[in-house]
Amino acid sequence: MDQEFEIAERTDATPPVIAVSGEIDVATAPQLRECLQRVIARGESTIVLDLLGVTFLDSTALGVLVGALKRCREAGGDLHLVVADPRIMKIFEITGLTSVFTIADSLQAAGAS
Amino acid sequence: MTEAADVLVTGDRIELRFPARGDLIVLARLVTSAISARAGFDIEELEDLRLAVGELCLLTLQGSDARHGDLCLELTVLDDAIGVVCTLERAAAGDAPGPEAADIAQLSERILDALVDEHGRESQDGSVRAWLRKRRGGHAE
Numbered sequence: 001m002d003q004e005f006e007i008a009e010r011t012d013a014t015p016p017v018i019a020v021s022g023e024i025d026v027a028t029a030p031q032l033r034e035c036l037q038r039v040i041a042r043g044e045s046t047i048v049l050d051l052l053g054v055t056f057l058d059s060t061a062l063g064v065l066v067g068a069l070k071r072c073r074e075a076g077g078d079l080h081l082v083v084a085d086p087r088i089m090k091i092f093e094i095t096g097l098t099s100v101f102t103i104a105d106s107l108q109a110a111g112a113s
Numbered sequence: 114m115t116e117a118a119d120v121l122v123t124g125d126r127i128e129l130r131f132p133a134r135g136d137l138i139v140l141a142r143l144v145t146s147a148i149s150a151r152a153g154f155d156i157e158e159l160e161d162l163r164l165a166v167g168e169l170c171l172l173t174l175q176g177s178d179a180r181h182g183d184l185c186l187e188l189t190v191l192d193d194a195i196g197v198v199c200t201l202e203r204a205a206a207g208d209a210p211g212p213e214a215a216d217i218a219q220l221s222e223r224i225l226d227a228l229v230d231e232h233g234r235e236s237q238d239g240s241v242r243a244w245l246r247k248r249r250g251g252h253a254e
Contacts, residue, residue: 026135094227
């Protein structure tokens with residue numbers, strides 16, 4: 001089996017970093033949605049979402065990311081994604097979402113401190 | 114099945130039936146990976162099929178009250194391709210999909226457009242059927 005799904009939030013980082021690992025699909029995406037909504041509701045408008053440990057994501061996961069991006073931008077911020085795995089990057093490319101999200105290949109490049 | 118235990122050939126057909134729950138779609142992806150590898154698809158094609166079949170299952174479930182239904186996945190090895198049919202059985206029509214569900218369905222369609230050679234979805238007599246076909250050695254992108 002693939003790596004187990006986990007979400008870890010680094011509250012000491014500016015902007016806050018949410019690190020996800022494992023498979024984000026229809027079964028696990030609601031947990032990610034809930035986490036992002038909680039952080040945005042706390043007043044954070046810019047978030048770095050670390051997807052370096054993600055082994056799979058589907059359209060449900062993309063829907064959660066697009067929803068969070070809209071809420072961040074409405075609040076004057078942004079949702080920065082960190083993706084290094086070419087298989088994960090390919091999913092953003094084929095759905096045309098590389099032009100919608102800011103995607104970096106490392107936490108440093110995404111502006112996480 | 115075939116003479117060699119780890120190889121599937123033209124005409125071999127595998128069926129998987131499971132309760133139509135999102136958390137079980139992972140089973141469809143796992144079976145697809147195993148079958149595709151045994152049918153001679155390379156690693157990249159296998160990853161494409163794993164993602165595509167997950168999306169096929171999601172499209173099949175869309176707009177249906179699947180709480181009491183079953184998803185039936187049928188994989189058939191063809192001459193130069195694999196065919197996958199996903200059918201939702203015994204499920205009633207659900208609420209009309211909301212805007213978020215429609216957006217996700219559109220993303221599913223884009224993923225399938227990019228990864229497989231042909232795909233489609235149809236509803237008939239209370240059952241929903243979605244299908245795809247992907248050629249071996251012929252990347253759809």
